[in-house]
Amino acid sequence: xxxxxxEALARELFAVHAQIFTGLxxxxxxxxxxxxDAWRTWIYVKHNSAGQxxxxxxxxxxxxxxxxxxxxxxxxxxxxxxxxxxRDVTMVYGVLRLLRVWLHHPWRRFCIFAALTHPSSYTFxxxxxxxxxxxxxxxxxxxxxxERMEELAGCFDLDRVDPSDPLVxxxxxITLESEEERQRWMASRRRDTxxxxxxxxxxxxxxxxxxxxPFNGSILLRSLVRFLVGRGRRIVRLMLGKDGPGQPxxxxxxxxxxxxxxxxxxxx
Numbered sequence: 001x002x003x004x005x006x007e008a009l010a011r012e013l014f015a016v017h018a019q020i021f022t023g024l025x026x027x028x029x030x031x032x033x034x035x036x037d038a039w040r041t042w043i044y045v046k047h048n049s050a051g052q053x054x055x056x057x058x059x060x061x062x063x064x065x066x067x068x069x070x071x072x073x074x075x076x077x078x079x080x081x082x083x084x085x086x087r088d089v090t091m092v093y094g095v096l097r098l099l100r101v102w103l104h105h106p107w108r109r110f111c112i113f114a115a116l117t118h119p120s121s122y123t124f125x126x127x128x129x130x131x132x133x134x135x136x137x138x139x140x141x142x143x144x145x146x147e148r149m150e151e152l153a154g155c156f157d158l159d160r161v162d163p164s165d166p167l168v169x170x171x172x173x174i175t176l177e178s179e180e181e182r183q184r185w186m187a188s189r190r191r192d193t194x195x196x197x198x199x200x201x202x203x204x205x206x207x208x209x210x211x212x213x214p215f216n217g218s219i220l221l222r223s224l225v226r227f228l229v230g231r232g233r234r235i236v237r238l239m240l241g242k243d244g245p246g247q248p249x250x251x252x253x254x255x256x257x258x259x260x261x262x263x264x265x266x267x268x
Contacts, residue, residue: 006034006035007030009034009043009045010026010029010030010033010034010035011026012053013029013033013034013043013045013053013056014026014029014030015053016053016054016055016056016079016081017029017033017056017079019081019176020079020080020081020175020176021079021173021174021175021176022173022174022176023172023173023174023206024173032077033056033058033077034058036058036060038060038061038062038075039061039062039063039072040060040061040101041058041059041060041061042058042059042097043056043057043058043059044056044057044058044059044090044093044094046080046084046090048084054080054081054083054084055078055079055080055081055084055085056077056078056079056080057076057077057078057090057094058076058077058078059074059075059076059094059097059098060074060075060076061073061074061101062074062075064152064155066109066148066151066152066155067144067147067148067151069109070108070109071108071109071110071111072101072102072105072108072109072110072111073111073112073113073152073155074098074101074110074111074112074113075112075113075114075156076094076112076114078090091128091227092224092227092228095220095223095224095227096224098110098215098220099217099220099221102215102216102217102220103217106216106217109214110214110215110216111148111212111213111214111215112125112129112211112212112213112215113149113152113156113210113211113212113213114208114210114211115153115156115158115169115171115208115209115210115211116196116200116208116209116211117171117173117174117175117203117206117207117208118175118203119185119188119193119196119197119203120175120185122192122193122195122196122209122211123190123192123193123196125211125213126192126195127192127226128223128226128227129213129215129219129223130219130222130223130226131213131214131215131219132211132212132213133145133149133211133212133213134167134195134199134209134211135192135195136191136192136194136195145212146166148212149166149210149212150166152212153169153210158170158171158208158210161202161207166210167199167200167209167210168199168200168202168207168208168209168210169207169208169209169210170206170207170208171206171207171208172206173206173208174204174205174206182204185197196209
């Protein structure tokens with residue numbers, strides 16, 4: 001894309017972003033989501049039937065030396081207006097994209113790394129990813145994984161909120177939600193959601209929980225199968241044009257996948 005086209009895209013995306021999140025200026029958004037200093041960036045945009053942009057998913061691939069080994073580190077940002085959440089197959093496109101990236105260098109270490117600032121994001125990832133750290137069913141993170149997460153946090157300038165807690169980081173990107181929506185999350189009985197809230201109750205202040213997802217071809221395909229099986233009925237309805245805004249949601253985490261890679265605001 002030309003510089004002018006990227007600028008136009010950034011402004012269009014930010015108009016949607018500002019309805020979902022707070023804490024980020026336009027300039028910060030543009031440099032982080034569109035003009036990111038990654039090896040590769042892909043942006044998927046979502047439009048409604050009237051052609052209006054209603055959401056986006058940005059995928060960045062970084063090539064870094066982590067624990068003395070060349071690694072491809074994936075970071076993501078995503079936002080969708082409430083009426084349109086869970087009504088597309090962006091995850092299918094994203095997984096297929098990551099699979100193509102992995103196939104070019106199958107022996108390289110690959111991972112998704114994030115500092116998740118909302119329980120919806122963690123609930124979504126833990127539901128579909130076969131391997132995710134930390135996780136409610138695994139009491140401790142293996143030391144070599146924790147060291148890797150610490151190193152990656154340093155690469156992306158994610159500072160600890162509490163010096164004694166390595167998982168919670170200062171991010172300062174806050175999801176806009178009503179008090180009713182927040183209380184609904186707080187009252188959730190989902191195991192993954194409860195796990196996130198127990199470890200990061202300060203998400204309402206823009207704190208993020210480090211999350212590490214290793215992947216290879218097998219893990220990506222398993223994630224894709226989980227998604228297709230879990231959302232098969234919804235996908236058929238989408239293909240038939242019978243599932244749009246105003247239709248009742250049928251899946252408990254349709255509103256998830258809001259912010260997978262939030263940005264920490266630079267110091268003043």
